[in-house]
Amino acid sequence: MRIVIVGGVAGGMSAATRLRRLDESAEIIVIEQGDYVSFANCGLPYYVGGVISQRESLLLQTPESLRARFDLDVRTGNEAVTIDREAQTVSIRDVRTGVVSDERYDHLILATGAAPRETFASRGIPATGPTVATLRTIDDVDRITAALADAPATAHAVVVGGGFIGLEATENLIERGLAITLIQHGPHPLSPLDPEMASVVVDELVARGVDLRTHTSVRELDAEGVHLDDGSTLAADIVIDARGVRPAASIAAKAGLTIGATGGIAVDGLQRTSDPSIFAVGDAVEKIDALSAEPTLVTMAGLANRHGRTAADAIAWQAGILDARPADAERAVGTAIVGVFGLAVAMTGWSEQRLRATGGPHRVIHAHPADHATYYPGAERLTMKLIVDPDTDLILGAQVIGRQGADKRIDVIATAMQAGLTASQLSRLELAYAPQFGSAKDPINMLGYIADNAKTGLTDSIQWHELDSAVQAGAVVVDVRTAAENALGAIPGSINVSLDDLRARLDDLPAGELIVHCQVGQRGHTAVRLLRQHGRAARNLDGGYLTWHSGTRMGVPARMKEYA
Amino acid sequence: MRIVIVGGVAGGMSAATRLRRLDESAEIIVIEQGDYVSFANCGLPYYVGGVISQRESLLLQTPESLRARFDLDVRTGNEAVTIDREAQTVSIRDVRTGVVSDERYDHLILATGAAPRETFASRGIPATGPTVATLRTIDDVDRITAALADAPATAHAVVVGGGFIGLEATENLIERGLAITLIQHGPHPLSPLDPEMASVVVDELVARGVDLRTHTSVRELDAEGVHLDDGSTLAADIVIDARGVRPAASIAAKAGLTIGATGGIAVDGLQRTSDPSIFAVGDAVEKIDALSAEPTLVTMAGLANRHGRTAADAIAWQAGILDARPADAERAVGTAIVGVFGLAVAMTGWSEQRLRATGGPHRVIHAHPADHATYYPGAERLTMKLIVDPDTDLILGAQVIGRQGADKRIDVIATAMQAGLTASQLSRLELAYAPQFGSAKDPINMLGYIADNAKTGLTDSIQWHELDSAVQAGAVVVDVRTAAENALGAIPGSINVSLDDLRARLDDLPAGELIVHCQVGQRGHTAVRLLRQHGRAARNLDGGYLTWHSGTRMGVPARMKEYA
Incomplete structure (x- = not known):
């Protein structure tokens, strides 16, 4: 069996090494246009900054090391130019000499990656x-x-x-x-x-x-x-x-393989293109979105590696080496994270804007818990957003930002989402607690409790970008923080009655609907429960003053206005 | 409605505040034997060490603050002595004066916690x-x-x-x-x-x-x-x-409430004791083990808080305040973590020893991946163990130790376990990757890949405590690490053939079964695949030299020997 792999970084190299572990006798040729294979592309910015000080740290493998360990025929500085699907050959140009030669394949794997959208x-x-x-x-x-x-x-x-x-x-x-x-x-x-x-x-x-x-x-x-x-x-x-980038799919397109509307190479659950002898993986291909079940582009190294392995397994299965058909590739939730100076900024699933643009029903929850127990030194605030399907209580997306503990929380939510847990079930997760690592009610549990209160109708909340219209309709904003907190910044037109004074001052509150808020949403919830039981119409400003302040200073984007 | 709660820390206070949010008119009395309520018991050791420098940091609430915000009648320095179930009263002794008085209840919640097993x-x-x-x-x-x-x-x-x-x-x-x-x-x-x-x-x-x-x-x-x-x-x-501690269940026992074989108060899914007017939560009660479905003791603050809320919801439901019956308490997986100097030591589910003692089928996986990409500075090794049901591929337990990132990994595994994901499905989780936070193949994904290889029969591994008997039966141990690694410490009787030389030196290997090992297990897997395809019987020493070394120096415990 002769396998040619075009592209020698994440997806291509995962396919090559997995194939070798499955089939010691296969001939495996890896064609890489650049001078390096299997380099740490996610580390490049940090080498520029000097955080990674040694250039060699970026070079994880060489053609020689891959020959020694995996008996791979790795050819750097070689560009795949065209595919002859009839003859099952790929023509390869040596970048230095310009010489073009043909390589025959039984199976071809395209791992051509992405290219800048425009230069x-x-x-x-x-x-x-x-x-x-x-x-x-x-x-x-x-x-x-x-x-x-x-x-x-x-x-x-x-x-x-x-x-x-x-x-x-x-x-x-x-x-x-x-x-x-x-x-x-x-x-x-x-x-x-x-x-x-x-x-x-x-x-x-x-x-x-x-x-x-x-x-x-x-x-x-x-x-x-x-x-x-x-x-x-x-x-x-x-x-x-x-x-930003687009799929590097031109060789596939020239060969007449099906290209999806996204511009990525269309593949099935086993990473097969429209030609059964040709597989494709990584940034060049379409993934299937977990929420919409539609093709989408997700340019993540983790998916590239996994799909490279799936392609190898599929080839081995077709060749009779593996008995069982590999499982189809999981639909993608698009979990991602980026460091921005001291902040970790993490996300999974869909954003509110994306849901509003498609008209999908959704319920939004913001929370600002500390990453670990506040009585233990060094606690830092997390900024969290959970987006929930109000009909099914399933998790549609999440965004978590913080100086520490944000990566943990997005990973737990992504796992829950992929596993099909509901938002309310987040309250029931048994997460590891000691005061330096979390809270007895972990931020994840808190999101679950808030979701449960929303689901059961105990809380009715209002989003930061909905506040103006509620006020125009006659609602009064009540700040239930302390006077000291209120003095540091308040919502225009709001009145201040501290939560601890609320029972005593019920008669001082104006008539009509009350929009209650605190700093982060928690005291607001208690206030709403109190007011409702005293016969008042009240909603909680989700995420409190912090979310309102963060949102309004950015302006309400058109997509959110459209929906409202 | 008059509710008396005995115990004012985690479970009792969660019940009290939740009840108030559900029912503004209820009379809620909290009896606390000590001088403080709602204190940070998990922070106490760190106050002793001076890490938490202010004693006040440990005192999260006072009777006064709880009166102001939640209209609770909190009585510290008061000990609940006996319960008269017929009269629905609890007799309470003022610790300072010795005066005993009775309080009538419609619902009683016992959150009496735990006490030292012996002093x-x-x-x-x-x-x-x-x-x-x-x-x-x-x-x-x-x-x-x-x-x-x-x-x-x-x-x-x-x-x-x-x-x-x-x-x-x-x-x-x-x-x-x-x-x-x-x-x-x-x-x-x-x-x-x-x-x-x-x-x-x-x-x-x-x-x-x-x-x-x-x-x-x-x-x-x-x-x-x-x-x-x-x-x-x-x-x-x-x-x-x-x-260690035992449930503080004596007041419940004296009142004739059912006490389980564990010594904890027996409760149903809504935290109801054998007396429908009396609820119990926290360290004093039995939980249901997620694996065995048997009663067990798990003394964790997270469960106490959650079950306090469940008891409150159940009372509100019985009183007609909540329409829907609350969901039964989730079975407990017992996730826990402790800091030991720079190490985080985390666990969830069952240990191998516990499974062996009960004869439960299990498959063990060890891995030692770095917490984040090794090309990015500061990566630290994780020591991971995953225990899997070989029949169902479900996760039975995990242990993770490391200087960073251990808490994240145990939380993801606990979530996967509670959600019913299989071990192989861990390979498919989309976890957040940037080089300072993880790896393109996250340690969690790696466990999933190893589990998948075991499930599909690609790998056959042997545990550290099984090596002696394999060698006695004639197997030869082959160290596929480099000569330099071998020189730093080797398994007695092993021969050293580096993985990169293995293909060339197949003829040099002795006859019979080969037990292959590397440092952590990964190169060993590649070597086993290579050897098997060349017709050799080979197994991989799970977790490599590191796990073998860690285990053998501790000695094989009787429980593990029994089973072998």
């Missing part, structure tokens, strides 16, 4: 301008570090795109001492986040000295610098182009 | 001897800190019992500069851990200077010091009695 180079960058680079390969970081070595002490970098790579580049260039302007097309960095969550990230960027420009993009690059749509021009020594 | 005081401690204290109440820590203030700079403490509290006491007294002897009845501290896992904890204790005495217990305490069973005598300025 400034395609518009022609003047030779005298700033260094312009993407941040996706070892070559990229070599170019960037060379430019930084030559750059003046007061160097200025423009990072274009506030996605994961853009934020990692920003952090690491600040680490190197550069002044940074971050350009974001939309209203805030990390567009998968909802605005009241992104607000926390914006605060962190600004606190670290990042010059953040939103609602704009780069019009032109020239020797003078970076010209933005908004008319401004930024001098720049270096420009990092982090505007 | 040295009961045998009569001489007045001139060391200070002897448990570490369960504010009074305890006041006594301990007073004794420490008077103690000489070279003070010596004896901690009796290496459970959670014993280890926390040990760490914190070392923090205070004391010399510590830790007395453990059994073979190692943390008896719920299996020996090869406890080995890591033992190393840490010894490295921190703890004088660990196992297989012994305290025979007598007198002015001279602590006399052990093994004949030795330890001079001691202070003795911490941390020998």
Whole structure:
């Protein structure tokens, strides 16, 4: 059996090594366009920043080490050009010599990855301008570090795109001492986040000295610098182009394989393309979204590795080496995390905006618990959002931001979501508690309790972006925090009656609906329960003053307004 | 409606506040024997160590604050003495005055907690001897800190019992500069851990200077010091009695309520005792074990809080305040964690020893992955154990130890276990990956991959405590690590053929079964796959040299031998 794998990083290399463990006799050829295989692409920004100090740390394997251990024929500097599906050959061009040769395959695995959606180079960058680079390969970081070595002490970098790579580049260039302007097309960095969550990230960027420009993009690059749509021009020594990627599917498209509407190669549950001899994995292919069951793009190394393994298993099963048909690839929830200076910003499933845009029913919960018991030193606030299907109580998505413990909480929620637990069932998880690690009621349990109160109708809450219309309809906002808290910042038009005084002051409250709020939502819940039992119509402002403040300062995005 | 709650810490206070949120008109009386309610009992050892510097930090609520916010009638310094079930009254003794009065109840909630299994005081401690204290109440820590203030700079403490509290006491007294002897009845501290896992904890204790005495217990305490069973005598300025607890169920027993075989109060899924007017929650009651479905004792604050809420909901439901019957309490998996100096030691479900003792079928997996990508600085090794039902592939238990990331992994496994995911499905979880937080193949995914290889028969592994009999039966141990690794420590009688040389040296290998091992198990798996495809009988030593070394130095416990 002869297997040719195009692409030697995450998905391709997982397929190659798994295949070898399944079939000692297979001939396995890995074609890699670049000079390196199996390199740590998620580490590249940190090498630029000097956090990873040794370049060799990024190079996890070499063709030689892979030959010795896995008997792989790894050919770097070789580009797969075309596929002849009839003949079952792939033509390969040696990047250095230009010589093209054909390789026969019984099975071909395409792990061609992703490519920048658009490059400034395609518009022609003047030779005298700033260094312009993407941040996706070892070559990229070599170019960037060379430019930084030559750059003046007061160097200025423009990072274009506030996605994961853009934020990692920003952090690491600040680490190197550069002044940074971050350009974001939309209203805030990390567009998968909802605005009241992104607000926390914006605060962190600004606190670290990042010059953040939103609602704009780069019009032109020239020797003078970076010209933005908004008319401004930024001098720049270096420009990092982090505007996102598209599937690198051209070789598949040229070969007539089915390409999905997303632009990714269409595959079945065993990673088979429309040609049964050709498999595809990783960033080049479509995944199936766990919520919509529709094709989607999720460019995560974990999925690439797993699907590489699935492709290997499927080939071994077809060859009679494995008895059982491999399980179909799991639908993707899209769990992701990015470090933004001291913050971890994590998400899974769908955002509120995405649900509103599709009209999907949803219930939103915000909470701001400490990552561990507050009586133990070093506790830090988490900013959490859980999105729930009000009909089924199933979890649709979550966003968690914090200085510590955010990665843990998103992993637990992602696990619960993939396992089909309901939001209320989060209250029943037995999570590890000692005061330095969590709370007797873990933040995850708290989300579950809030979800349960919503499900059973004990709480009726209102979102930050719904408050204005409620007030216009006559509701009065009651701040049940202490006077001292209220003095630090209050919702305009609100009245302040501390929760501990509420029973005694029921008669002082104005008529009509009351929107109650505290700092984070918990005292608000107690106040709503109290008021309702005394015959008052009351709702709790979900997430309290903190969520309201974070959201309103960002503005209500059109998508949220549409729905309201 | 008049509700009397006996016990004002975790479970009792959760019930009280939840009840108030459900019923503004109920009369809620909380009886607490001690001087404090709702104190941070899990923080007590850290106050002793000075990590928590303010005594007030431990006092989360006061009777006054609970009156203001929740209109609770909290009576500290009052002991519930007897229950008259006929009259529905509980007699209460004022601890200071000795005056006894009766309180009528519609519903009684017993949250009496746990008490030390045995105290040295009961045998009569001489007045001139060391200070002897448990570490369960504010009074305890006041006594301990007073004794420490008077103690000489070279003070010596004896901690009796290496459970959670014993280890926390040990760490914190070392923090205070004391010399510590830790007395453990059994073979190692943390008896719920299996020996090869406890080995890591033992190393840490010894490295921190703890004088660990196992297989012994305290025979007598007198002015001279602590006399052990093994004949030795330890001079001691202070003795911490941390020998574990039993349910404080005597008031329930006296009232004729059903007490289970565990000694805990028997309750149904709604926390109702054998008297429908009396509920019980927390450490005083039995839980239902998730695996065996049998009554068990699990003394965790999280369960106490949750069951307090369940009792409140059940009362409200019976009173017609809640429409829906509350869900029965979830069966307990017993997730727990303890900090031991820099280590987090976490567990959930059953141990291998417990399964072997009951004859339950099980498959064991060890792994030693780094907590995050090794190319990113600061990665630390995790020591992981997963126990799987070989018939169903369901997760039966897990143990995770590490300097960072252990709490996250146990929480994910506990969630998966509670949700009914199989061990193989752990490979499919989409966990948050960036190099500072995890790996593209997270340690959890790795456990899933190993489980899948075992399930599908690709790997056949052997446990550390089974190696001797395999070798006696003629198997040869092959170390596939490098010669440099082998030189640092090898299994007696093993031969060394590095994985990368294995294909070339197949003919050099001796006849018969080969037991292959590497450092942690991963290269061993690749070697087994290679050897089997070349026609050799081979098994992988699970967890590699590390697990074998950790286990054999502790000795194979009788429970494991019995089964083999």
